[in-house]
Amino acid sequence: MEWKLEVVVVPVSDVDRSKLFYEEQAGFTVDHDTLLRDGIRVIQLTPPGSACSIVVGKGVIDSPPGSVKGLQLVVPDIEKAHAELVARGVEVSPVQHFVAGARVDGHGEAWNNFLFFNDPDGNGWAIQEAPPAGGQAVLG
Incomplete structure (x- = not known):
């Protein structure tokens, strides 16, 4: 059985600022920017050539912004x-x-x-x- 890491959720305080940073400065591709029910927003971004993406958004994780290291x-x-x-x-x-x-x-x-x-x-x-x-x- 293969186990593939698909997504890592990155906690952020400002979704639009983070989207701009990862897209325009880090060079990631925006796979989708989806507004779900109750104001939940999910933005998936993928580094060029990577099989794993990150997700930033509103209402997607409880961890404090900036708490992911490594x-x-x-x-x-x-x-x-x-x-x-x-x-x-x-x-x-x-x-x-x-x-x-x-x-x-x-x-x-x-x-x-x-x-x-x-x-x-x-x-x-x-x-x-x-x-x-x-x-x-x-x-x-």
Whole structure:
């Protein structure tokens, strides 16, 4: 049996602001923006190339806005990802790697190159460079 992660709900305080951030700055695709009964609004957005989406909305989760940390994307080129996010106006960390559990500026070995950013509510994202062939993910 296959188990596939389909959606992660991200708690936000301002649905429209979050939609704009994820669509225009993070570059996610808006799959749908649906208003359901009783003012419940569900917006599903998907990072380019991902099989898993996020959902932001009104009335979809009880967690406090900004409480999700450790969401992670992988990219083939960390420098290109950094340049794209900066060009879109995202406050993103420099390329960093882990040494003995601490984040250090600069490039590390394969699977040890990261960027970090937060959405407007403080939900935390990491972007990891995935080398072209082989290897396993290792977090310092």
